[in-house]
Structures are given as structure tokens and as C-alpha cells.
Amino acid sequence: MSYQSIQHVLKTAKSGTVVTIKGWVRTKRESKNAVFIALNDGSTINTIQAVAEAGQLPDETLKLITTGACLAITGTIVESQGAGQAIELKLDTVHVYGPADPEKYPLQPKRHSLEFLREIAHLRPRTNTFSAILRVRHALAFAVHSYFNDNGFFYLNTPIITASDAEGAGEMFRVTTLDATKPPLSDDGKVDYTQDFFGRETNLTVSGQLEGELGAMALGKIYTFGPTFRAENSNTTRHLAEFWMIEPEMAFFELEDNMNLAEDFVKTVIRYALQHCADDLAFLDNRLKEEEKNKKKEEQSELGLLDKLQFVISNEFERLTYTEAVKILVNSKPAKKGQFQYEVSWGVDLQSEHERYLVEKHFKKPVILTNYPRDIKAFYMKQDEESDAAPGRTVRAMDVLFPGIGEIIGGSQREDDYEKLTARMQEVGIDPEALWWYLDTRRFGSAPHAGFGLGFERLVLFVTGMGNIRDVIPFPRAPKTAEF
Template identity: 75%
Template structure:
């Protein structure tokens, strides 16, 4: 008997057709005249119901059909007699692949907290919430590749192990084969990395950008999509130690082109989710509405999930400079009433509370901030020729800010002038010898180019409405947590 996914059966199965359903039991309910078994195989948020009368199967079989058990049920598709489903399976054969001890199986049919589910990350994909999140995650990963392929980009695989720090922050995980109980030392007493596997210090990458730029300066338009790592000791709802980044780099793109691409890309991804994940989004929206009933009115989302997604998809993003944004914040009511936790002033790195005020309270739409102070941005960003409108020197940076998230994309036009880039490298204390290959591209056929990074988990956070980034990746890596 060929296997048909439950999603397909619910959409197209004909009455009277013999089918075999394979999946995991969500619930079993017994009455005097019938036994109802709800099965889900992960292909859809919906379950399919199998029905049989008591006594048709042996007690030994029925006893094993409990929540969490893996089963195969063959039967005839019939019109459902109950509400909530169009069809159901009149069971003629039940096979239990793997039972689940009801006294030990932790996912009983009741509401579980997200904190508890993180402790059983090996089982939480079986819940409605996490199966929905993971299906949306898959759909958007596919959409990323489709968008770039359809727009003439080439997928570039950049290194996961690297000797360079693209962000210059130093928060990197070290990669080594040295014996930590017997480290080789130089005459000065320092660790002798020349005896390590790569003959030098090596780390897990924080970004594929630097290598991505090399690809763009040959193929014109490339993108990377891979895991990145930051050893930042942060336990916030917005940070992970291991996460996925999407990083396009484009030759001959200046700041305006970069902004246009970022806006079009985000709208495409949100639109793709609305078109292809509507059942899962409706479920997550209902979940979010129930969750927010317990919150004070002031803390509730201003729009339901689907309305928020359509709003972003259909509206133009507001574009303002960092200097203009600071002026707005200084004149804002929260600043005047000292309700911001962090200070506001030209030259400060904006915090999430500032970004969300601009998006959610002032403009009430997504915002692209540009032309940040040079001192708070990375060394590779192109310096503005004329910063007369700002109190200090600025760079051609751009950040896309979303409601509920804050920064979702960070990018810039890249510095293509060798002398300026080299001077900036020295300013921030990077040894030019460590990125000689990156600098050399500015000597051999340099070109204007731009790029940005989109944190994939932050995108999933926005699209699903989940409140914690740990709940949009299958197995989160955070400080003191790498259990699965």
C-alpha cells in the first residue's frame, strides 16, 4: 500500500478509497460505541481521525495505541460523522510500530509551557506549535533560495572555520586540536598555535561576508546561507550562540540599490509565507491571541499576526537617516519623560527600545535607518564623502527595523577605496596581515559593492509571532545549553 501524507489525504482523498495512514497518535478517545484515534504525520497542522468499534481489534493492540505511539492504520475513507473534519478513516487494520509508555511520555494532550518544551527539544517537534514553526522555517528557507536564484544570484559556500573576525568584536568560538591539558608554549610562554591543526589560531565564523565580497567581485551577485556562531554571553530572547545567516553581496550596488533589494527580499519572504503557510499561520495567530489575553492591554500586539504580516508585505518601508532618527527620539515623549532605559544622543548605538519606538510608535511601519556614525559601525563600511548634515563622520550603513523585532537586517555599501579601508583597519586594531586577501581585492579591479545580513531566526521570529528565538530553531545553542 503506497503512503499518502495526511495533508494530501485531507485535500483530495475520495470517499470509499482505501488508504494507509502512518504517523503519531495525538489522542485516543473511547466511548461505548466507538474508538477515535487522532493521527498526525507532520505534513500539516491538522490530524486525521481513524475510527473503529470496540472489539474489532484485540485489547493488546488497542492498549498500545496511546498518545505518542507510532502507528500505521489502513481503512476506508468515509464522510466524518463529527464536527471539525470532512473525512475520517474507518479502520480495518492497525499496526503499532512503536508504543509510548503513557506513564513516561511527557507530551500528554494538555497545554505545556514553552520553557518545559525546551527541556524536551527532542520531542517538541511533535507539538502543533513547533511542527508549525518548523514547516514555516522550511518554507522560508526554500523561498530564500528561490528568490536569489530567480534574481540571478549565485549561492556561495563560505568557510565555517576561519582565521578572520568579520565583525571585529572578538566573540568567537575557538577551533583547535591541541591537547588542552598539555598546551605547547612559545619561549615567551604564550600558546604556540603553530603546532595547532591549521598552524594558526582558528575560529568558527561569525559571518560569511568577507569571503562573500570576494565572490561578488567576480560573479557580480552572490549570496550565502549558512550557520554562524557568536560566543556572546547573552541570555536574551533575541540571541543565540549558533544561528543561520543569509548574506547577499552585490557588485555595482550602492546604498540605494542595497535598500531596494533588502525591502523587496523581505516583502517576498513574508508574501511567500502568507501564500504557502496559511494553515500554520492561522494556528499560530490563534495561539498568540490566547497567550496575549493574560497580558496587560499595553503589552499586547497592536495587530493580529496575519494582519501584521500583510501590513509589512503591502506597505513601503520608511527611510530615514540615523541623524534624523536621533532627532525624533530626542523630541519623543518617552525620552522627555525619561522612560527609555538607555540614553539617546548622536553617536550612541541604538537599542531595541529605540528601534521599536521608531517602528511601532512613530512611523508605525518598517523603517530603514541609514548613514550611521562611523565609530559605532564595522571597519568595512564605506565612509560618506559629505557628513555635513551630521555632527560627525558617517558611513553608508543601513539597518532594517521591524515591529516587535527591532533590527532584522544590517548592511552597508562596502568601502572600495584601498587607502581608506587600510586606514580604518589600523584604526580598529586589526592586523592587516590577517586579511591581506580582503584588502587586495581593493587593489585589483575594485568596484562599488554592497551587501547585508539577515538573521534567519529573527525572520522566523517575526513571521511566526513567537516570543523567544530559542523557539524558532530546532535545537537552540545558548550559554550553558547544548544538550541536544
């Protein structure tokens, strides 16, 4: 039986057209004269109403048409007599693919908490909120690939299994085929990984950056977009154990080029979502407004979701150094009145509250901070020869800060000097021999280059206005959470 998506029918169908639609029942309502069935197939947040005359459907069929049941309905498009929709379907025939036991189906037509929906992650995509999030997520992913393709980048697939730690954090998931109860041991009593599948200790990657740099040194401009993993025992609303990273790396780019790319990139993909997900974002905007009503006045956001997205794409990003930012923060009213939870001084890693103050209160526009202290940044960042701090104390790093979320992009110009990079690795306890292949790109035809990382779920979190990162990925992985 051929059919059309509900999105297509709502956009194109004319009165008098006979169509077949298929989907899941959101609601069924019976009156003395008619039966009203609201059907949704996931192609749009909107439902289409099918109307059957009283007595048209057998009682045994009506009993099967409950919330959650899967149907195919054929009928004629007519102008709607009720409010809320322009057209509806005058039902001719209905076929029940799969009934849903109304006593057990957990998604009844009422408001469910996000906590409850996380417990039924296999069904939550059927709700308005999560179907909207997943459509926006798709649009953003498509926009990411389109942007890089249109700008001369090559998509590079970097390994998920790795023997290196790009971040130096050590919080990685081990990959092994050794017997967990009786692993082979070396003479010193440690696990003998030479007998493992890869002949050495391996883990799930925390970043594709290091391998991405190798690609950039051959192809010029590349990007990675794939799953990454961190075994950080964190249950905050901002952390996942499995998440997706977007990481472009560009040969011949310096810090200024990197900032220009990052700003243009995030504006472009957000603009694409606004253009192609208008109904979903309008729904999520209204949802956020309802949530804000339940907050204390001082906790309420000054910007709605759509306002916040326009705020980003309509403003030139303010650019300043970390040192300049610290001076602003130290002299700010919240700092002087002791209202910041964390104190600010040169050399500390800025917290979200500091970043948001700069964006939302001081500059009232997105911000790019540069030239951070090298002691709080990764080993691969290029050391500053000149800066507004003491020479050698800062690196050519950049962080892009957004309203409501703080840092959304982190990047830098990469250290291209072999001697300086080797010395920095030794300084932070990384054995240069372990990354000999990475150092080769500095030994053979080294070039200025830069890149950044954007956690995809952070982007989706910002664009959808959700408060918990576990709600913007279909099946979240977090401590004690891997059921689905």
C-alpha cells in the first residue's frame, strides 16, 4: 500500500485528494456523531486528524485504535471544520498494524517528566519533545557536513580504537580481548598487553584531533565527525560517556583564521536549523517558556530559545584575550559583591558563570576568548612569543562562549615547532616516543596549522534549549546508564 508522509500531505495535499497515511495514534476522541483520530508519523511535529462518522468503524476495530497504536488510513482531504488545522482526512478505510495495550502503554496523552522519559528511552522519540529534538539533531548534522563540503574540507574517518590519549586526561575506556578474570601477567606482575589483540594497551578515543592533524598535513583542510568516549564518573547535566565530536583541522591556518572559521561555522549551521526546523523550534521555544514560568524570577532567562538563536547569528562575536577577560571579571560587580561561586584570578580555568557573565551581561554578544595560560591548556597548543601576559606563559588557544551555556567550542593554533612541542610533552609527562608519528609531521614539512572541537551534543543542547545533555542524544551513555 503506497502512502505519503504526513509532512508532505500537510504541505501539498488539496481538498478532494485521496491519500493514504501511516503512523501512530496520538489521541482518539469520540463524540455522538464522529470519531477523531490524530495521527503522527514522525516526519513532522504536526498531526493530521482523520474523521470517521459514528458507526462507520466496527466496534472491534475501534477498541484497537488507542494511543500508541500503529495505523494505515486512507481517506479524502477536506477542509477542517475545527480549529487548529487547515485540513483533515475524511476516513474511508483503516488498517491496524499494531495495537497498543492502553493499560500498559506508558505514553498516555499527558505531560511526562524528562526523568521518566529517560527510563523509557526506547519510546520517548514518539513524544513531541523528543521527536522535535531528533529532527533538529538531524538537520544540524546535515548542515555540518554541507558546510565543510561547501568550504573545501575533506571528511576524515579517524580511529575509534586508539593507543594514544589526545587530551592527556587518562580517563579512557579500555579495549581488550584478554580474560578479565585471569589476564596474562608479565614478570613484574602487571597485565601483559603484548598478548592482547593489538599487542598493546588500547582504549576508545577521546578525540580524533591528533589523527586529524595528520590528514590536514596532506589534504589541507579536513574534519572529523564521529563518536568519542570519556570514562569520567560525572553525573552532571553537561557530561556524557559517549558523545559525538566535530573537529576540523586546517593547514596554514593561524589563530585569526581559526576564529573566523569557528564563528562562520556555528552561525551557518544554526541558521540552517532555523530555516529548516521552524515548526520544531517554535514548539521547543514554547516549551521553554512554560518551563521558565515555574522558575524563580532571578533564575529566569532573559532570552527565549528563538531569541537566543537569533542573538548568536545576528551579532559579531566579541574577541578578547583571557588576560583582558580576567581584568573585566575581577572588576565586575558580581566579583566585588562576592556573587560568583568561584573566585577569579589570572591562571584559573574560567567557570561557566564567568563565561556567561561576559556574554550575557558585559558584552551582550557571543565572545571568543584567546591566549589562555598554557598551564591550563593541552600540550599541543602553540606557545605565544608575544602576549599581554608574560612571554611564554600563554598559548594561542581560543574558546567560543555562548549565552546560557558558556564554552561551546575549544580550539587553538597547534604547535608546529618540533623542539618546542617535544619539550612541552616531556614537561607534562607524555613520552615523545609514544607519539613519534605525531611528531613526524613537525619533522617532515611542518606548517602552521589550527583546529577546534565542538561537542555535537552541546550544539544540539543549545539549539533545542534543553537543560540536560542526556536528552539530546537518542540513547545516552553515562555512569550506570547503558540499558538501551
